[in-house]
Amino acid sequence: MAAAPPKVELRNVNLRYFGLEGETEALKDVSMSITPGEFVAIIGQSGCGKSTLLSLISGILMPTGGAVLLDGRAVAGPSRKVGYMLQQDYLFEWRTILENAVLGAEIQGADMGKARARATALLTRYGLGQFLHHLPRQLSGGMRQRVALARTLCTEPDIVLLDEPFAALDSQTRLALSDEVAVILRREKKTAILVTHDIGEAVSMAERVIVLSRRPGRVKSDHAIRFAAAERPTPLAARNAPEFNTYFNRLWQELEVHVEG
């Protein structure tokens, strides 16, 4: 019997953006393979095509060459297997917290009674139980991003794409929330792909870090992040582990190299 296909696979993916002034090569010959339950971080400098990569996996953008596969099947459009967390919460200001959290289920035509129950449970677990009928403007940035997480998980995706979801938060909230999110995603055994330019965030959250080169983005290197502890430490604990600095410095040099080159 053949081995189970990778959860997410990119085969020689190319992407070009077209504009009247010319075309831009955003990604060139990108291949990678991510196993079920893996937490992968993709780092690279601004404009290296990191976010484009997530748009391709989510199916809202089609590659100009190569193929993107989920569970061995080529992506033809947005898939229900995939949940996408964007750089900001983008909560709809005219919807209550609960109504925002069930947006995905509503668009996908799911059973709304079940969706509301699931969203309520998620929001309650994230400490927002008393804010279900509040409006987004009444919540702080960290709370809003938790609502966005509930909105993503409410459709029960297998694969969660995180596009610098903490970038807009202050540094304390950012650390606390990335810790929470990593723990939640591991517990629920989701396959997660985190895009960031923050090396510390990548090393502390992911078990594998892929470095993209500058535009056009290519896979420059692929690093397994292993800690000596028997169990994977939480992101906050990982930052204190001795291995953290080693990985951090190695990745730092990787990124630094092509600032000069």
Next chain:
Amino acid sequence: MSKVETLTLASASPQYLAWLARERRGARIVRGTQLAILLAFLVLWEVLPKALIVNPVLTSYPSALWPTFLELLKSTPQQASILVHTWATALATVLGFTGAMVLGTAVAAALWWWNVLYKVLDPYLVVANAMPKTAFVPIFYIWLGATLSIYGMSLAISVFITILMIYSGFQGIDPNKIKLAQTFGATKGQILRKVVLPGSVPTLLAALKVNAGLSLVGVVVGEFQSANLGLGYLIQYGAQIFKMNIVMTGITILAIVSSLMYLGISWLEAVVMRRR
């Protein structure tokens, strides 16, 4: 409850109470000044013609309006009651701006849906909006007849600006909100219904405000030309027989109609925006 806890008034500090009193005094001063301006205007309007500083035949005066109004209330074989005139004008105005909102939103949605359509029509819309629609009053009268030409003018004068305003509101929706809906697999229709339209409510209200005023202009100008009914007709009639009392009464009622529309729209805005 907001994320900042509000203290109850009972436990408020004296500084806060003093600040509150200052705020309230400020609000009273604004209100008082507004009333004073209105009063000063009415007094000048009354006194200047009475003192013969301006010719009363040309301006009439406020104290003459009420008796004139009472007289105009009666309907005669030659002349309908002023209430009938007011009703005709108000109805045409409401029909005009409601039609402009519905049609404007529909056209804006079509332009949003088919970008090519927008590219093609853009110059025509801009020119149509800049055209003085009142130039068409005589033609509308010939094409549509006495009553329909007024509804037509009321719609024509406000529909183009409505299309342009609402379309630009649609364009102003954060593309990331649309991207978010797309990640859930939203269809174009779902994006329109769940993101673009609800996100454009403030724009729709702004368009309605512009619209209501313009439609009233369209109606009154239409009535000058073509009607035997409506405040525009009454004003025109009063001017022709040189009775400034009738003209000024008509204009005053127009001012009241405008104020009521303003209040109505403010109320609608308060109701709709409470959720934001």
